[in-house]
Amino acid sequence: VHLVESGGGSVQAGGTLKLSCTVSGYTYSYITMGWFRQAPGKSREGVASIPTRGGPEIYADSVKGRFNISRDSAQNTLFLQMSSLRPEDTAMYYCAAAASGWVPPPAALSTEIYNDWGQGTQVTVSS
Numbered sequence: 001v002h003l004v005e006s007g008g009g010s011v012q013a014g015g016t017l018k019l020s021c022t023v024s025g026y027t028y029s030y031i032t033m034g035w036f037r038q039a040p041g042k043s044r045e046g047v048a049s050i051p052t053r054g055g056p057e058i059y060a061d062s063v064k065g066r067f068n069i070s071r072d073s074a075q076n077t078l079f080l081q082m083s084s085l086r087p088e089d090t091a092m093y094y095c096a097a098a099a100s101g102w103v104p105p106p107a108a109l110s111t112e113i114y115n116d117w118g119q120g121t122q123v124t125v126s127s
Contacts, residue, residue, distance in 0.1 A: 002023070003117060005120060006020050006021075008122045009122075010125075016081070018079060021118055031097055031099060032097070033052065034049040034050070035078070035080045035096075036095075047059070047067065049069070053102075058108045066082065067082050082123070087125050093121050096118070097115060099115055
């Protein structure tokens with residue numbers, strides 16, 4: 001699986017950004033996609049997860065009500081719409097793919113279940 005993120009940038013607090021992740025090459029019958037982020041000096045944390053064949057989306061508490069994960073109908077692009085951004089959202093954002101169907105929380109936001117990762121896109125939020 002090949003994953004390529006885009007859409008990162010610098011915004012002021014309260015602003016919005018929309019990240020995209022183009023997915024190609026997957027052969028799994030069922031796949032779960034996720035967004036993660038990693039700030040300097042911190043471990044990678046799950047932000048949101050979405051299955052491609054049914055099941056609810058899952059969000060980290062820190063982004064609920066502000067971020068929305070979605071995918072296009074052809075299921076080859078994953079999105080993360082981010083609103084009301086805060087300085088603490090500053091991080092490198094990664095998309096990831098897991099060879100599994102719907103995974104309940106908290107596993108869905110664990111790096112352990114994801115097999116493939118993109119290179120990341122930087123998001124910087126200034127106060």
